[in-house]
Amino acid sequence: MTDVLRRGRASLAFGFFAQGVAFALLVTRIPAIQDRYGVSDALLPVFLAAVPILAGVGSVASERLVRRVRPSRLLRWSQPVVLLALLGVGAGDRVAVLAVALAVFGLAVGALDASMNMLGVSLQRAYGRSIMLGFHAAYSLGGILGASLAWAGAHWDLALWVSYLPVVVLLLPAALVGSRWYVDGDREGAQGVGTGGGTGGGGVGAGVGFKVLLPLCLVMTFAYIGDSTVSNWSAKYLQDVLGSSEQLATVPYNVYMVTTLVGRALGDFGVRRFGAVAVVRGGAVVAAVGFAVVASAPGAWVGMLGFTLLGLGLCVLVPQTFAAAGRLAAQKDGRPGASDAAVARLNVFNYVGFLIGSPLVGALGDAWSYRGAMLVPMVLVLVTVVYARSFEGQPDRYGGGHERPRTADVGRGSNGL
Numbered sequence: 001m002t003d004v005l006r007r008g009r010a011s012l013a014f015g016f017f018a019q020g021v022a023f024a025l026l027v028t029r030i031p032a033i034q035d036r037y038g039v040s041d042a043l044l045p046v047f048l049a050a051v052p053i054l055a056g057v058g059s060v061a062s063e064r065l066v067r068r069v070r071p072s073r074l075l076r077w078s079q080p081v082v083l084l085a086l087l088g089v090g091a092g093d094r095v096a097v098l099a100v101a102l103a104v105f106g107l108a109v110g111a112l113d114a115s116m117n118m119l120g121v122s123l124q125r126a127y128g129r130s131i132m133l134g135f136h137a138a139y140s141l142g143g144i145l146g147a148s149l150a151w152a153g154a155h156w157d158l159a160l161w162v163s164y165l166p167v168v169v170l171l172l173p174a175a176l177v178g179s180r181w182y183v184d185g186d187r188e189g190a191q192g193v194g195t196g197g198g199t200g201g202g203g204v205g206a207g208v209g210f211k212v213l214l215p216l217c218l219v220m221t222f223a224y225i226g227d228s229t230v231s232n233w234s235a236k237y238l239q240d241v242l243g244s245s246e247q248l249a250t251v252p253y254n255v256y257m258v259t260t261l262v263g264r265a266l267g268d269f270g271v272r273r274f275g276a277v278a279v280v281r282g283g284a285v286v287a288a289v290g291f292a293v294v295a296s297a298p299g300a301w302v303g304m305l306g307f308t309l310l311g312l313g314l315c316v317l318v319p320q321t322f323a324a325a326g327r328l329a330a331q332k333d334g335r336p337g338a339s340d341a342a343v344a345r346l347n348v349f350n351y352v353g354f355l356i357g358s359p360l361v362g363a364l365g366d367a368w369s370y371r372g373a374m375l376v377p378m379v380l381v382l383v384t385v386v387y388a389r390s391f392e393g394q395p396d397r398y399g400g401g402h403e404r405p406r407t408a409d410v411g412r413g414s415n416g417l
Contacts, residue, residue, distance in 0.1 A: 004181075004183060005123065005126055005127065005183060007181040007183075008119075008123055008181055008182055008183030009123055009127075009131065009183075010178075010181070011178040011179065011180075011181040011182055012116065012119050012120060012123065012135060012182060012183075013134065013135055013138040014138070014174065014175065014178045015075060015079060015116055015175060015178065015179070015182075016116060016120075016135045016136065016138040016139040016142065017138040017139065017141060017142040018079065018083070018142060018171045018174070018175050019079070019082065019109075019112060019113070019116065019139060019142065020138070020139040020140060020141065020142025020143040020144075020145070020146060021142040021143070021145055021146040021149070021167060021171065022082055022083055022086050022142075022146065022167075022171070023109070023143065023146065024142070024143040024144075024145075024146025024147045024149075024150065025086060025146045025149060025150055025163070025164060025167060026086055026089065026105070027231075028146070028147050028150035028151075029150050029153070029154070029160060029163070030044075030048070032153075032154065032160055033089060033098070033160065036093075036160060037092070037093075037094070037095050037098045038095070039095065039098070047098070047099070047102060049355060050099075050102060050103065050106060051102055051105065051106040051109070052106070052351035052354050052355050053106070053351070053355070054103055054106030054107050054110065055106045055107070055109045055110035055113065055350075055351050056110060056348045056351040056352070057106075057107060057110060058106065058107040058108060058109065058110020058111045058112075058114070059110035059111065059113065059114045059344050059345075059347040059348050059350075059351070060110075060344065060345075060348060061107075061110070061111065062074060062110065062111040062114040062115060062344050063114070063340070063341045063344035063345060065111070066115070066118065066340045066341070066344070067341075070184050071114075071115040071118040071119050071122075071184060071340055072115075072119060072179070072182035072183070072184050074111055074114075074115040075112060075115035075116055075119060075179065075182065076176070076179040076182065078108045078111040078112040078115060079112055079175045079179070080172050080175065080176065081104065081108040082105060082108045082109055082112055083167075083168045083171055083172045083175070084168065084172070085101050085102075085104040085105035085108060086101075086105060086164055086167075086168065087161065087164050087165060087168045088100070088101035088104070088105075089101045089102060089105065089160070089164075090159070090160030090161040090163065090164040090165075091160075091161040091164075110347070110351075113347050113350065114343060114344040114347045116135070117322045117343050117347060118339070118340045118343045118344070119182060119183070119184065120132050120135045120319075120322065120323075121322055121323055121325070121326030121339050121343055122183075122184060122326070122339065123183060124323055124326070125326065125330065125339075126183070129268075129272055130267075130268040130271035130272050130276070130323070131268055132268070132319040132320065132322060132323045133264045133265075133267035133268045133271070133315075133316065133319045133320070134264070134265070134268050135319070136264045136315070136318065136319040137261055137264035137265040137267075140257060140260045140261040140264055140315070141261055143257055144254075144257050144258065144261065146167075147254070147257070149163065149167065150163065210345070212328060212332065213325060213328070213342060213345060213346060215387040215390040216321050216324055216325050216328075216346055216387070216390055217345075217346060217349045218349075218383070218387065219280075219317060219321050219384050219387055219390070220317075220318065220321050220346055220349040220350060220353065221349045221352050221353040221356070222353065222377070222380040222381055222383060222384060223314055223317040223318050223321070223353065223381070223384070224318070224349070224350055224351075224352070224353025224354050224357060225353045225356055225357035225360065225377050225380055226287060226291070226310065226314050226357070226377045226380070226381050227314055227353070227354075227357070228353065228354045228356075228357030228358045229357050229358070229361050229374070229377050230252070230253065230256050230307060230310055230311075230314075231253060231256075232357070232358040232361070232362075233358070233361050233362070233365075233370070234249075234252040234253050234256065234307055235249040235250055235252065235253065236249075236370075237294070237303070237370055237374075238251075238252055238300050238303055238304070240370070241370050241371060242297055242299055242300045242303045243299070243300065244300035244303075248300055249300075251304060252303070252304050252307040253307075255304060255307055255308050255311065256307050256308070256310060256311040257311070258311070259308050259310075259311030259312050259315070260311040260312075260314070260315040261315075262311075262312070263283075263311060263312045263313075263315035263316060264315045264316070264319065267279065267315065267316045267319070270282075270316075271320070275392075276320050276323070276324065276391040276392070277388050277389065277391050277392050279316050279320065280316065280317060280320050280384065280388050280391045281384075281385050281388045282313075282316075283312075283313045283314065283315070283316035283317055283384075284313065284317065284381050284382060284384035284385050284388070285313070285382075285385065286309055286312055286313030287309070287310055287312075287313025287314045287317075287378075287381045288313070288378050288379075288381050288382045289309055289313070290306045290307065290308070290309030290310035290311075290312075290313055291306065291310065291374050291375065291377055291378030291381065292306075292375075292378055293305055293306030293309060294306035294307060294310070294374050295371045295372070295374040295375055295378070296371070313381070314381070317384065318350070320391055321346065321391075322343055322346060322347075324390055324391045325339065325342040325343055325346045326339035326342065326343060327339075328342065328390075329341070329342035329343075357377070360373075360376065361373045361374075361376070361377070364376060
């Protein structure tokens with residue numbers, strides 16, 4: 001059992017890593033994509049908004065799909081689609097091709113994000129201790145690598161397809177091979193779901209109601225409002241408000257990504273030592289202090305300190321929110337796979353926060369001031385402290401006192417290994 005779980009954990013971590021690389025390669029080359037296809041400034045926001053909207057659709061669809069097929073199978077085939085869609089974005093030559101490629105990318109990303117976190121939650125339940133932050137640390141590491149590759153491509157003026165093709169050629173077969181060892185955790189052995197991942201939803205719960213998940217949905221939304229504020233406005237804020245050079249203005253997001261990686265790499269140890277409630281409260285307070293420092297910073301270097309605190313604070317919220325949703329679903333509906341629908345529903349609010357955050361800060365900055373605009377995500381992140389009790393008891397051993405999974409139940413991967 002231990003070897004199966006370890007292989008499942010390593011293969012899923014690689015899946016998170018590959019997704020981090022792919023997403024960073026897309027979002028960090030948006031100016032190059034705009035130039036390649038001749039997309040106007042007026043049309044660009046439509047394309048950018050379409051991706052998270054369609055990702056939300058993909059996440060909702062995945063909630064229904066996993067009633068008939070295992071999350072591991074959904075993940076196995078959505079990840080190659082994401083990588084191929086990325087290559088399509090880089091290789092096309094007409095706006096219609098770009099629209100189709102981004103639509104496929106968005107839909108597949110929604111299914112991919114949902115199924116990855118479903119497997120992460122079920123594996124954490126099988127382990128009986130916090131490992132969820134480690135998966136998201138792998139995603140952050142992939143994002144750093146993807147952003148570095150994008151910088152190299154821009155520096156050497158490489159065509160988009162030249163930058164994307166080697167990454168897809170390396171990651172796609174590796175992801176397919178690694179998917180052989182995915183472990184569905186407590187869905188293994190569920191009645192009506194055979195070793196081949198066939199149809200038939202028997203034994204798979206439909207999840208918990210929206211009212212139960214509402215506090216976690218709000219936490220997810222507020223966390224991504226904070227995250228999108230950093231990713232979309234940190235450079236402009238440092239340069240236009242704090243008077244930094246253009247070169248220095250590129251540093252805060254890189255610092256944010258590195259501190260996110262560090263915080264997530266160490267976060268599981270904090271959860272095991274102090275509990276999820278304390279870690280979530282601490283992360284929310286640190287993030288709020290970060291926004292306060294950014295809003296009141298007299299100069300660029302103090303502003304960068306604020307963005308550093310933001311990375312350390314925000315990084316723990318999203319992984320712990322997914323884990324808490326899985327625990328709540330297990331408590332409300334003890335059937336195998338009951339947490340999958342909860343994770344898929346919660347994942348939608350990832351994209352809601354992303355869609356709200358950037359326009360909200362921009363509108364407040366134009367109408368009021370960018371310093372004042374930074375106080376809004378600060379207040380929203382602080383609200384997380386109010387909902388911290390929703391994380392109580394997470395992660396608990398095998399999900400709120402349920403019977404420890406039998407060796408036979410977790411001893412098979414997605415291929416019946």
